[in-house]
């Protein structure tokens with residue numbers, strides 16, 4: 001156990017600081033197991049305190065946190081803390097990371113901040129801080145990120161020269177004067193939203209040139225630039241750098257894990273020690289997050305600003321029944337990440353955030369869309385998905401010149417592809433017929449919803465994009481509607497290929513409802529035959545043109561129908577053969593080479609429902625639910 005002094009510091013802090021949510025800091029539980037508390041390996045001292053978004057309201061009780069003498073990391077961000085930055089904190093000289101962003105703190109940043117000489121990350125964004133940016137920040141020689149954006153800081157920027165500073169943001173304050181040359185290396189976004197700030201890197205806002213003929217002594221000019229102006233500039237740059245850092249970190253985490261090297265910042269956080277361990281594994285259970293704001297961004301308030309645009313943007317409905325998120329890029333940076341796989345769009349990472357939330361971050365490669373186009377496309381897709389359980393919820397995105405990310409829910413059940421083709425033979429339970437039928441139905445319903453309710457094509461239907469959930473009726477398609485983000489097909493040979501792509505489709509950027517139905521047909525054939533269309537063409541070798549639909553067609557023509565079915569299914573026996581033949585017929589209609597003769601997605605839903613329902617395999621409730629959903633979809637019809 002940590003010393004009594006540390007325990008009472010924590011207890012008095014919590015007792016004296018109003019909070020909305022019980023943290024369950026129970027005296028009968030070891031202190032090091034308390035929510036948000038992290039200790040050293042020997043559990044002898046408290047090293048970290050993470051209480052982001054836990055509903056702290058009001059002033060931090062004075063004389064409490066100062067007792068945590070060994071504290072290295074303190075996160076009280078995204079609460080509603082009032083008053084000055086607690087002066088206790090300036091005595092915590094071991095602090096490496098201090099996150100107080102997203103509160104209601106007022107007053108100035110005192111010069112005592114310079115006592116925190118070990119500080120590497122300082123985030124005070126999105127508060128109501130006033131006054132000048134202290135020159136004393138120059139004492140923080142280890143600082144790597146400084147985020148002061150979204151406050152009301154005034155005066156000029158001090159000349160900050162901190163060699164390791166990578167992230168600097170003072171955007172959206174009331175700073176004035178010229179940007180000190182020591183900070184001119186940060187991007188313009190770092191300084192945006194300060195009407196009176198001028199000079200490099202704000203190319204469109206040069207400082208007043210001296211009147212012709214007057215030579216300004218360089219020392220005088222320097223003096224003019226020093227002070228608050230420098231700091232302001234520095235802070236602005238910070239925001240953009242933070243983003244970049246987060247992205248880097250995601251990659252670095254991965255590298256770190258595999259190479260056992262890399263930066264401290266990206267070290268994996270054991271998910272079980274997160275704030276909400278109950279959600280540490282599996283799907284997010286929702287409702288437990290305090291932020292209902294659509295954007296986590298500090299700069300969100302300053303709509304349209306450059307700083308805002310390079311933040312993580314949350315999309316889609318966040319109404320009742322939807323999950324609420326309170327993480328930001330910084331959390332993604334800290335998250336323990338694992339590569340799930342590399343697809344045609346880019347690489348997918350599973351990221352377990354500090355709070356225990358698990359998300360998938362997709363790092364998109366070769367995006368061609370401009371920011372506005374990208375945002376509109378992602379928002380439309382997210383809105384459509386939010387309405388339907390057979391589409392994976394899309395939560396947010398990040399767009400910068402160099403990086404484009406999507407954040408989607410993590411579905412722990414794995415993909416249909418893995419279920420069908422993963423480790424065949426060796427001690428696995430084959431997927432039974434009923435589960436396969438359910439998967440087919442889910443995929444079709446997801447596509448039908450996109451088509452009928454939103455006039456959107458999916459564009460990337462395949463078995464690795466159908467993710468399974470414990471509820472067999474809730475398998476969900478991912479990677480929908482993203483084709484518009486990428487350059488035309490010839491530049492992307494892998495796109496929507498692997499045997500799912502309709503023959504008439506020359507440009508993969510232009511999928512149609514009919515081409516989606518073709519892909520669904522291939523998916524059904526995959527379900528029936530157990531063969532992967534991605535591999536089939538190459539396996540069938542000599543004649544490279546052979547694909548799954550054509551192979552099935554040829555076998556069926558020769559009346560070996562039963563031969564096409566997956567041996568695993570046939571071995572399991574049962575009375576399903578009639579249903580298999582029925583689904584085979586649906587599949588063959590879908591993969592017809594003449595697009596006009598393919599059924600549309602709602603028809604396919606109906607046909608599969610009939611196969612399932614016709615054999616009394618569903619309960620009344622299920623089939624009614626099913627019909628209700630598709631009827632609703634149909635009645636809404638395509639939007640103009």
Ligand SMILES: Nc1ncnc2c1ncn2[C@@H]1O[C@H](COP(=O)(O)OP(=O)(O)OP(=O)(O)O)[C@@H](O)[C@H]1O
Nearest residue numbers: 340341342343344345348360409410411415464479
């Ligand atoms: N939201 C998710 N939850 C769980 N697993 C996922 C999720 N998204 C993707 N995966 C899994 O991660 C792996 C990589 O997915 P990714 O989407 O990057 O590639 P893909 O599906 O193989 O190809 P494409 O990029 O063309 O869709 C796949 O095995 C996929 O099933």
